[in-house]
Amino acid sequence: MSASHKRSSLDRDTTFYAPKVACFACYDSGIVSNGDGLLNDYLTDYDATVIDGVLHRHGGSDLAIICHCTAAYEAQDFESQTTRAGFRDSSGVKSTDINGRQQAIGVDPDKDMIREIHRKRRDLWQRSAKDLNSLRQQVRAGMNPQLPHYIATVKQQLQSVDQLLPSFE
Numbered sequence: 001m002s003a004s005h006k007r008s009s010l011d012r013d014t015t016f017y018a019p020k021v022a023c024f025a026c027y028d029s030g031i032v033s034n035g036d037g038l039l040n041d042y043l044t045d046y047d048a049t050v051i052d053g054v055l056h057r058h059g060g061s062d063l064a065i066i067c068h069c070t071a072a073y074e075a076q077d078f079e080s081q082t083t084r085a086g087f088r089d090s091s092g093v094k095s096t097d098i099n100g101r102q103q104a105i106g107v108d109p110d111k112d113m114i115r116e117i118h119r120k121r122r123d124l125w126q127r128s129a130k131d132l133n134s135l136r137q138q139v140r141a142g143m144n145p146q147l148p149h150y151i152a153t154v155k156q157q158l159q160s161v162d163q164l165l166p167s168f169e
């Protein structure tokens with residue numbers, strides 16, 4: 001059969017799906033993500049500095065936080081070829097040689113904190129999926145539904161996006 005350029009029916013459907021991952025703390029990458037800032041509920045100054053009580057985020061400025069799920073470990077395929085190097089082994093977070101000094105490649109966070117981030121984020125995604133699917137249904141039915149605050153806020157921010165970006169003139 002030749003390759004088709006037509007999308008699958010799942011791809012064409014307008015249902016909003018939460019990411020299909022096993023671990024919402026790291027989205028199956030092995031490194032705990034902080035795109036939504038949830039990590040700062042636990043580690044206030046992670047990838048950030050607090051100046052006069054205001055959080056200024058600088059993504060990537062701190063060490064990676066290594067997840068506790070299987071995605072953080074080495075993976076092999078059926079021929080015992082390593083398909084993922086992994087950030088942990090049985091002794092803990094791996095380290096690397098930096099100018100002759102061993103340094104851990106990331107930090108080993110509290111397990112309960114990671115479990116809680118996973119559960120919170122999973123629940124938030126489920127709620128978002130429910131909200132968005134209900135909105136889409138209403139729009140399809142010809143209604144003009146009120147946007148949830150988090151969508152309304154982003155929509156408003158995008159209207160002034162030209163002021164956020166530097167001018168090249």
Ligand SMILES: [Zn+2]
Pocket residue numbers: 023024025026027028029030067068069070071072
């Ligand atoms: Zn994980």
